[in-house]
Amino acid sequence: xxxxxxxxxxxxxxxxxxxxxxxxxxxxxxxxxxxxxxxxxxxxxxxxxxxxxxxxxxxxxxxxxxxxxxxxxxxxxxxxxxxxxxxxxxxxxxxxxxxxxxxxxxxxxxxxxxxxxxxxxxxxxxxxxxxxxxxxxxxxxxxxxxxxxxxxxxxxxxxxxxxxxxxxxxxxxxxxxxxxxxxxxxxxxxxxxxxxxxxxxxxxxxxxxxxxxxxx
Numbered sequence: 001x002x003x004x005x006x007x008x009x010x011x012x013x014x015x016x017x018x019x020x021x022x023x024x025x026x027x028x029x030x031x032x033x034x035x036x037x038x039x040x041x042x043x044x045x046x047x048x049x050x051x052x053x054x055x056x057x058x059x060x061x062x063x064x065x066x067x068x069x070x071x072x073x074x075x076x077x078x079x080x081x082x083x084x085x086x087x088x089x090x091x092x093x094x095x096x097x098x099x100x101x102x103x104x105x106x107x108x109x110x111x112x113x114x115x116x117x118x119x120x121x122x123x124x125x126x127x128x129x130x131x132x133x134x135x136x137x138x139x140x141x142x143x144x145x146x147x148x149x150x151x152x153x154x155x156x157x158x159x160x161x162x163x164x165x166x167x168x169x170x171x172x173x174x175x176x177x178x179x180x181x182x183x184x185x186x187x188x189x190x191x192x193x194x195x196x197x198x199x200x201x202x203x204x205x206x207x208x209x210x211x212x213x214x215x216x
Contacts (some may be wrong), residue, residue: 004030007179010187011214021068022213026191029064029211032176036060037195050209051199052154054111055069057094057153057209061109065098072099078104094138096151107133113157117166117173120154121180124212127152132216147215154178154210162204163198171207178210187215 005026012018036049048059066073096107101188105113114120129151130151138148156174158166166173171194182188194208 002174005189005191005205007182009182009190010215012186013189014186017101025064025068026189026211028067029060029191030193032060032063033209034195035079037197046194047201048191048206049199050198051206052152052155057111058107058109058151061107061151061211062096065096065100066098070098070100070113088116091157095134101200102149105149106138107149107151108134109151109153113155114174115157115159116162117177120174120177124152124154124181128214135216150212150214150216152212152214156205156207156209158205158207160203160205163207167207174210175206178212181212185214189213 003025007071008014028037033049039135040047040049049060056093062073064076074097075095077094094106094152095109098105108131108132110121112123112127114123116207128150132150135148135150138146156171182190191211192208193211199206
């Protein structure tokens with residue numbers, strides 16, 4: 001099993017405390033997916049932990065943060081929604097709240113399933129745009145000292161022909177698109193998990209996942 005942080009840049013990710021914390025968290029994330037692969041994956045059940053939906057992948061991230069000693073964790077965290085400077089009665093949500101050190105973190109998660117390298121960046125940009133809109137009200141409600149992170153789970157969804165072709169090249173074309181995302185973002189950390197055996201379902205192959213954490 002191979003998994004690691006492949007790219008990161010920005011002041012936030014390179015601060016000493018953050019660098020140490022997120023290295024542990026990403027190692028935990030990869031280990032959780034690896035444990036799933038070793039204990040659940042079989043010829044009878046050809047799934048992988050990342051193959052499922054956004055909520056499942058958020059669960060692996062939740063576990064990773066917990067094991068890295070985040071002080072508090074809540075999924076589906078609710079907060080007052082603010083619109084045009086006026087307090088609203090309705091509640092807004094983020095997908096995950098974490099207390100890391102002395103700071104409050106609000107995560108919005110998205111999952112995309114690019115079936116070609118050419119579709120990856122477009123799908124990623126659309127997910128980021130939606131997540132930023134959803135996080136905006138939380139920032140206004142909770143104050144400017146909060147930290148917001150968008151977590152995008154990128155699960156490759158390939159035909160057998162595409163899978164066989166891309167596997168031979170080490171999924172280089174997808175990595176090229178990931179590098180474009182890296183180049184166009186100021187505060188980003190990117191990790192990957194590609195197990196020895198791809199998840200399979202209905203003649204589709206899901207060889208691995210990229211996790212993009214974008215601090216906004």
